[in-house]
Amino acid sequence: MNIIYMGTPEFAVPILDSLYNNGYDISLVITQEDKPRGRGKKIKHTPVKSRALELGLNVFQPENVNDNQSIEIINNLNPDIIVVAAYGQILNNKILNIPRYGCINVHASLLPKYRGAAPINWAIINGETETGITIMKMDEGLDTGDMIMNKTVQISDNDDYITLHDKLANIGGQLIINAIEDIANNKAHYKPQDSTKSTYAPMLYKETGKIDWSVSGSEIYNLVRGLKPWPIPYSIYNGEVLKIHKVEFLKKQHDEQYGRILMANKDGIYISVNDGYIIIKELQFPGKKVLTVEQYLAGNKIEEGVFLK
Structure with missing residues (x-):
């Protein structure tokens, strides 16, 4: 044929x-x-x-x-x-x-x-x-x-x-x-x-990856999974674009405002969402390599209490 x-x-x-x-x-x-x-x-x-x-x-x-x-x-x-x-x-x-x-x-x-x-x-x-x-x-x-x-x-x-x-x-x-x-x-x-x-x-654009922290944790988790390797989901941290390559979702009741960085340690960066916590495991700042949070924190700090936008 x-x-x-x-x-x-x-x-x-x-x-x-x-x-x-x-x-x-x-x-x-x-x-x-x-x-x-x-x-x-x-x-x-x-x-x-x-x-x-x-x-x-x-x-x-x-x-x-x-x-x-x-x-x-x-x-x-x-x-x-x-x-x-x-x-x-x-x-x-x-x-x-x-x-x-x-x-x-x-x-x-x-x-x-x-x-x-x-x-x-x-x-x-x-x-x-x-x-x-x-x-x-x-x-x-x-x-x-x-x-x-x-x-x-x-x-x-x-x-x-x-x-x-x-x-x-x-x-x-x-x-x-x-x-x-x-x-x-x-x-x-x-x-x-x-x-x-x-x-x-529909087609994907860079803007498709902008994270809305007001939605459920499972929606954010699915967005990150679905947009790997492009367009990587992102948020704004202290005026810089923070690309988020890998996350986990922990479902839990709490009274925190969504989008707030609660803590950052070798296990990840904990962000409050309306039904639990998104835990960032891998990240990337402009002009830098993709790093695990543990690797990033070895030479840098993440400011707790800041809201991701």
Whole structure:
């Protein structure tokens, strides 16, 4: 089967590997343009491009995949199917109608919940106990196509974005093979989504990480888990941005005002919230490395009684 693969971030790499390792003919890998990344803002390959080049696959990086040149390139390859995983551009009908079996998408949620750009993050932030992978046939909408199959994954209290991302990406790699086999053998069942049950997982911005200390401790705990490694949740301490990389939540009744630093020791920085205490375990100040609180306190002080804003 002749496959064109479209994907960009780390999430899409195990899916590409799965297609390659299962012997499919990947005639082209389409990924987003290389962009400046990291502190030095050096131009770097997308993770999918890096992996595709390692595998000896042809790579195409159009600014707009829906332009005439891109459509001509795709059309000339006469793909049986286009597999898409976190590519980053919405495909128009001209592309959707090129492959013999259409375009299928690997989406990191149990659709119709969490349509959109950041389903893994928002599932954790919203305190979900389960999520999953959905394979769907694409239409012109945003994650609105008919579902082919899905698989549920439990979200543990200790999962953060990184651990859940890796679980889902690997399952996506397994599930896409099953879906392609069903499609090729005319065994696939296409189930329309119930749009009345849809929810949205919007893009993340730096401001998404601003902590509101008036909400419950579990909400703050979930925010920190869901925004690792970007955008790291933050608060303002004595006029400085304090990035908060890891926390614990201790549920307990008290009379303290929320957002106040109650104490700081090697076990963490205790912040009052309305139903207990958030204990900061790892932090980072501007221009500094990520440190455990114990490491930070070895050479610095945290002023007790100050309110985080």
